[in-house]
Each structure stands twice: as structure tokens, then as C-alpha cells.
Amino acid sequence: ISKGKRAAPPKAEKLVDHHLDVAMKAVAKFSGHPLILVGKSMGS
Structure with a gap:
């Protein structure tokens, strides 16, 4: 698990x-x- 700051994913x-x-x-x-x-759905 990354300990870095959370960030928005890249644009689609x-x-x-x-x-x-x-x-x-x-x-x-x-x-x-x-x-x-x-693929795997990450939910919404």
C-alpha cells in the first residue's frame, strides 16, 4: 500500500x-x- 498522498486518477x-x-x-x-x-470494477 502506498503511503503517498492520495490523488485523482489520470483522465479517462x-x-x-x-x-x-x-x-x-x-x-x-x-x-x-x-x-x-x-477488468475489475472498483465500484461507484
């Missing part, structure tokens, strides 16, 4: 761009394999 657009970049790199590295995404 920044998160989407980051996750898309990671997914595209995985697809390039493991071509021919399916890309499976999972």
Missing part, C-alpha cells in the same frame, strides 16, 4: 491511450495468439 482519455498502447504491443509481440482482456 489518458488511461484509454495507455491501455491501447499496451494492448497493441502485446498483439505485435504475440501475434497469432488471442488478446484476452479482463
Whole structure:
């Protein structure tokens, strides 16, 4: 657990761009394999 100050998460657009970049790199590295995404709801 981080002991740093709490802060708001990055804006959705920044998160989407980051996750898309990671997914595209995985697809390039493991071509021919399916890309499976999972997630966890943090509630609202």
C-alpha cells in the first residue's frame, strides 16, 4: 500500500491511450495468439 498522498486518477482519455498502447504491443509481440482482456470494477 502506498503511503503517498492520495490523488485523482489520470483522465479517462489518458488511461484509454495507455491501455491501447499496451494492448497493441502485446498483439505485435504475440501475434497469432488471442488478446484476452479482463477488468475489475472498483465500484461507484
